[in-house]
Each structure stands twice: as structure tokens, then as C-alpha cells.
Amino acid sequence: MDGKIILMAVLLATLLGLVMAAFSGPSPDKARKRRIALIRGRHSDSAEAVLEARMRRVIDSRQPVTEMKMLVSLIPDPENLTKRLRMTGRKWTLSQYMTACSVIFLFTAAVMMLRGFPLLFALMVSLAAGLGLPHWWVGRLINKRINLFNAKFPDALELLTRGLRSGLPIAETLAVVAAEIPGPVGEEFRLITERIKIGKTMDQALQETADRLGTAEFQFFVISLAIQRETGGNLAETLSNLATVLRQRAQMKLKIRAMSSESKASAYIIGALPFIVFGLISYINFDYMSPFYTSDPMGLFGLSLMQVIGIGGMCWMGIGAFIMAQMINFEI
Known part of the structure; x- marks a missing residue:
């Protein structure tokens, strides 16, 4: 009985420590220095400062993978998990994800041991909950964001078509979509335009977004642009046909969902x-x-x-x- 009380005290102390580490704010000095640097870059007229500000925004949108190495080192495939976290559209890090897993594990183990469950069974169930619940929640957020993206993506293609028919180049039409379309579509196109501005080619920027989203709809768009660039043709007509096909796919999915x-x-x-x-x-x-x-x-x-x-x-x-x-x- 004494050993169980000691183990419970250790679990609760570890749980409180992880919660405090997860919800503790950043250093005030670092935050102040970062704000001063952003203000200087915003009000500077030099080309170097503008380029540095753009690169900083793109780098900030990426997820760091070197925080809290003690917890991150337990991940068997950190690259895949980092990709999944980026697909949610949230600025979550691997350390925050592993902290959430640890908190769920310790909380579930403490509750089950208080209810009198055997130690081995409590640890097994807690481990399954700590690994399964965050994974399920991240997958749910990914599916929700992808569904929102696919719902608005045909509208973005129609806006691209109208911009191309009015005589705008493809780079400017991408910027128009980033500014006019709300939600995940505007965010992804904004990242594409930022990558193009810092020196990446359009194919590289589009392919990075396609790899992160992992949707067939956006991959169709990337392939259409690549084929049109190599073979020529009316890009506006191609994108208009693609928007029609994507809407028909969405209607078929809704029909299947209603039938099932x-x-x-x-x-x-x-x-x-x-x-x-x-x-x-x-x-x-x-x-x-x-x-x-x-x-x-x-x-x-x-x-x-x-x-x-x-x-x-x-x-x-x-x-x-x-x-x-x-x-x-x-x-x-």
C-alpha cells in the first residue's frame, strides 16, 4: 500500500510538472527582442530587410523539431509526425505533442490506480490512451482542414481562371487568391507566394504544398500547371475544366455520404x-x-x-x- 501511495505521488508530481511546462509562457526578454526586430524589419526600406522579413515569416510557419529532446527522442519517426502536425494548420511542435501524450498517460494511470485497477493493466490502458488519443485528434483536425480546403478549392480555381483571362500572370493570380479566399486555401496560397518571393520556383513551391496537404485535388492542380508549362495551351480553360471535375467529385462524395x-x-x-x-x-x-x-x-x-x-x-x-x-x- 505504501509503495502504491509513493507511486501515485510521483505520477501526480510529474503530471503537475508537465502541465506547468506546457502552459508556461515564453521568456519576456526573448519576446521583447523579437518584437523589436520585427518592428525594425517592418519599417526598414532596404531590400535586404524586406527579404529577411519574408524569410522569417516562412521559417516561422515551419515546425521546429529540436525542442525538448528528451521527449522528442522517443518518437520513432519524427519527420512523419512533423508532417502530420503541419497538415493540421496549427503551429504545434513535437515537444507539445509529446507533452500532451505524457499528460494523458499520467492522468489516466493515476485515475485507474485510484479506482483499484492492477498496476500492469493500468499502465497498458494509459499507454494506449496517451498514444492513441492525440493521434486520433490530430487525424481529426487534418481531415477537417482538408475537407475545408477541398470545399473552397474549386472557387480558388475559378478565381485563377478569371484572373488569367483578364491578362494577369499566374504569379499575381496566386497572390489574388491568397488575399481573397478565406480559410485553408488562402493560407496555403499565401505560403506559396511567400516561397516564390524568396527565390523558389513555382514548381517547388507548389510541390511542397502538395506534399504537405496530401490531397488528390491539389495534386491535380500541380500536374495541370506542370503539363501546361511543358506543352503549352490555354491554362485558363484547363483550370476551368479542373474546377468542374473537382465539383463533380465533391458531389459524388456527398451522394455516397448520404447513401451510407x-x-x-x-x-x-x-x-x-x-x-x-x-x-x-x-x-x-x-x-x-x-x-x-x-x-x-x-x-x-x-x-x-x-x-x-x-x-x-x-x-x-x-x-x-x-x-x-x-x-x-x-x-x-
Whole structure:
């Protein structure tokens, strides 16, 4: 019992330390120096200062990968995770991501140990929660941003088409899109124009954005520009046709979503009902569900029979949810 109390105290102290490190603000001296440098660069008329300010904005939009090496060193593939964090459109770093994972792990472990779960089982579930929940949340933000981008991207192509037909060059039309289209589309085109201004070619700037977004719609746009640059032709007409194709793809996706909405609702209800009933029974009559919360030293890994049955049921539910998800997943 004393050992468990000591372990709980260590977990809570570590949790508080990580929370304080995560929410502590930057150094006031560094922030003041950075603001002074930005003001000087903004009000300077020299070409070097303007170029330096542009490069600083582009560099600030990238995610650093060398902070809090103790936590970052635990990541098996930091480049892939850095790319995923950039795809969210948020200025999150690897250290912040690993801090969130550690906080979730320690909090879940502390709660489960207070409820009397075995140490090994609590650590396994906490590890799964600490690694799985941030990964799921980042994926959800990525999908949300990509959907917003795809919804506004045909409008951006139409604006590019009108700009080209009016006689503007492609670089200026990209700047117009960056200024006129809100949301992720304007942000991505703004980064493209900034990269072009600091010396990168249009192909390099577009390809970097395509690699970060990872969407087929923007890749179509990059390929269309590359082919038109090599073979010639009417770029405005090409972009207009591409906008029409992208809108038809979006309509097909919405049609498939509407046709599969009933199956998805049934799957959500069937999957959530056992957990809702379990929570309600635990709240109404905790003594009835107490065998699920108590450990058994003679059981498997210190788990009671009820806990083993619950784990088995969740595994079977996970298999069923995976099968249903694959049945309604259509590639367009």
C-alpha cells in the first residue's frame, strides 16, 4: 500500500510538472527582442530587410523539431509526425505533442490506480490512451482542414481562371487568391507566394504544398500547371475544366455520404450503447459493477473475470467496427 501511495505521488508530481511546462509562457526578454526586430524589419526600406522579413515569416510557419529532446527522442519517426502536425494548420511542435501524450498517460494511470485497477493493466490502458488519443485528434483536425480546403478549392480555381483571362500572370493570380479566399486555401496560397518571393520556383513551391496537404485535388492542380508549362495551351480553360471535375467529385462524395448515413448512424448507436449502459449502471448501482473495478491476484495479469470478459468484448466490438467501416469506405 505504501509503495502504491509513493507511486501515485510521483505520477501526480510529474503530471503537475508537465502541465506547468506546457502552459508556461515564453521568456519576456526573448519576446521583447523579437518584437523589436520585427518592428525594425517592418519599417526598414532596404531590400535586404524586406527579404529577411519574408524569410522569417516562412521559417516561422515551419515546425521546429529540436525542442525538448528528451521527449522528442522517443518518437520513432519524427519527420512523419512533423508532417502530420503541419497538415493540421496549427503551429504545434513535437515537444507539445509529446507533452500532451505524457499528460494523458499520467492522468489516466493515476485515475485507474485510484479506482483499484492492477498496476500492469493500468499502465497498458494509459499507454494506449496517451498514444492513441492525440493521434486520433490530430487525424481529426487534418481531415477537417482538408475537407475545408477541398470545399473552397474549386472557387480558388475559378478565381485563377478569371484572373488569367483578364491578362494577369499566374504569379499575381496566386497572390489574388491568397488575399481573397478565406480559410485553408488562402493560407496555403499565401505560403506559396511567400516561397516564390524568396527565390523558389513555382514548381517547388507548389510541390511542397502538395506534399504537405496530401490531397488528390491539389495534386491535380500541380500536374495541370506542370503539363501546361511543358506543352503549352490555354491554362485558363484547363483550370476551368479542373474546377468542374473537382465539383463533380465533391458531389459524388456527398451522394455516397448520404447513401451510407443510415448505416453509419446504426453503427454509431450499436457501438456506443454498451458503453452508455455500462456508465449508467455504474452510476446508479456501483456495488453491482464493483467486480469490474476490483482486481484479482489469482487472475490473468491480476485481472478479475469481469475485466477479462470486458476486454474480450471490446476486442470483438473493435473488429466489428473495423469491418463496418470498410464496408462503407468508397474510394473516388
